Amino acid sequence: MPYISKTPAAPYYTVVFTYHAEMFRHLVDRASTYEGYLGIEAARNSDGTGVAAVYWVERAYGRPDS
Numbered sequence: 001m002p003y004i005s006k007t008p009a010a011p012y013y014t015v016v017f018t019y020h021a022e023m024f025r026h027l028v029d030r031a032s033t034y035e036g037y038l039g040i041e042a043a044r045n046s047d048g049t050g051v052a053a054v055y056w057v058e059r060a061y062g063r064p065d066s
Contacts, residue, residue, distance in 0.1 A: 005040060
């Protein structure tokens with residue numbers, strides 16, 4: 001997984017998630033299977049909690065019910 005996502009020229013959409021270490025791999029694996037997925041960037045604290053920005057082509061693709 002690259003550190004910086006290669007996103008197209010704007011517009012594109014970002015959904016930001018908070019997570020704990022055990023869920024991060026699941027987030028990466030699941031997000032990458034959805035249509036419109038562009039990439040993910042994440043930062044983690046020493047305790048394993050973190051935040052991830054997931055990039056999407058269209059707003060609807062970042063919705064959990066899409």
